[in-house]
Amino acid sequence: MPATAIPRLLDHYRRTARDLPWRTPPGSDKTPDPYKVWLSEIMLQQTTVATVTPRYWRFLERWPTVDDLAAAPLEEVLAEWAGLGYYARARNLHLCAKQVAALGGFPNTEARLRALPGIGDYTAAAIASIAFGETATVVDTNVERIVARLHAIPRPIKNVRPKIRALAADLFADGHAGDIAQALMDLGATICRPKAPRCDQCPLAAVCKAHASGTPEAYPPKPAKKDRPERHGTAWIIEQDEAIFLVRRPGKGLLGGMAALPGSDWQDGPPVQAGSLAVRHVFTHFALTLRLESRATPPDEMEGWWQPISHLDAAGLPTLYVKAIEAWRALEREAALIA
Ligand code: SF4
Missing domain, CATH: 1.10.340.30 (Hypothetical protein; domain 2)
Structure with a gap:
């Protein structure tokens, strides 16, 4: 030089x-x-x-x-x-x-x-x-x-x-x-x-x-692209009295220690059920399709808390779950309009 x-x-x-x-x-x-x-x-x-x-x-x-x-x-x-x-x-x-x-x-x-x-x-x-x-x-x-x-x-x-x-x-x-x-x-x-x-x-x-x-x-030439693996999971929307039930993810791993919607593990392979409301989120190493499912109450043994919907911002939810809740609430608003 x-x-x-x-x-x-x-x-x-x-x-x-x-x-x-x-x-x-x-x-x-x-x-x-x-x-x-x-x-x-x-x-x-x-x-x-x-x-x-x-x-x-x-x-x-x-x-x-x-x-x-x-x-x-x-x-x-x-x-x-x-x-x-x-x-x-x-x-x-x-x-x-x-x-x-x-x-x-x-x-x-x-x-x-x-x-x-x-x-x-x-x-x-x-x-x-x-x-x-x-x-x-x-x-x-x-x-x-x-x-x-x-x-x-x-x-x-x-x-x-x-x-x-x-x-x-x-x-x-x-x-x-x-x-x-x-x-x-x-x-x-x-x-x-x-x-x-x-x-x-x-x-x-x-x-x-x-x-x-x-x-x-x-320059520099790009490396050949690898396909991003697809994963699938379910998140439960549990609402009562203008509050939504949230849990904390395990301390280690992806989104470790963050507030989250409860739900299933995320797994490789095809979705278990298709057709219901889902959100897709792309992480660095895989893409996730999260199917949303309504539940009346959380399982008895599940630790978590009721977050007032009016104070959802204060929960510190990662983008994936913010997207999921927004999609769910948009669907609810649509249903209310039709009714
Ligand atoms: S390639 Fe980059 S470093 Fe080279 S002249 Fe152009 S802007 Fe400058």
Whole structure:
């Protein structure tokens, strides 16, 4: 990579940096708060800036410091996380906050950050470089795509990760790792986008081999698609006196510890019954069709609670169950109109 590429990238970042609530503007004297950097990085995993921003403010308002978050009950943290998906993040967030509070603050090196729950290679490098100025190699999907394009690597990213990491390390080798990481995040989000990269606005165009090829979007090539497995389950709608019966899912596994509608396990294979009202929800590794069934009362041994329908938001239901209840209530409204 020519020596001029990084100064050009940093200059572009200083002029065009996105104004994000967790970010200290480039050139500012203020040191970024590791709590805010950490919180935003965890929230931004698999979730867009537009979705995260209002939720980030709400989190900070409720728990302004890592000590406040550590002292909060897990159920409240999970409820506040509702709708953001990937709920293991919220459980790890809480566990991590407890460990950080016990340590008296965030560790300031990539290696020690990586030892905390929910902090992987990328997040540890991002916090270490942005909040503590450590020279770390920050590689997320944006950086992978940019590096694959800069070098016109003709293979899918999943087949060349060590090579991409080694090439990315060159970008971070001469210091300013925090600004370089944020510059690449911005570049990946606004210019070197997965589709239709805006090479005419890119500070790295002069050194980019994918751009020189004339077909930058062809890099990195996509891997062959695998079919997503289908699963099926039943959820029970149990309503009494303007309240709906909810349960808490087991602490471990998908949607672990979250509020939920009671119902059957989710199973592979064809649906047991067809034709009744159902909602479909696509998770990362499978698609679920959840059939909805009315019941008069919960089974005797079932633990749960009656949630007033007027305060359904406060239950912290994941999107799957919000969709299911909305579909059910729409059907009820339709039936009332016909009657
Ligand atoms: S020149 Fe185009 S393909 Fe290359 S890094 Fe910039 S935006 Fe991406």
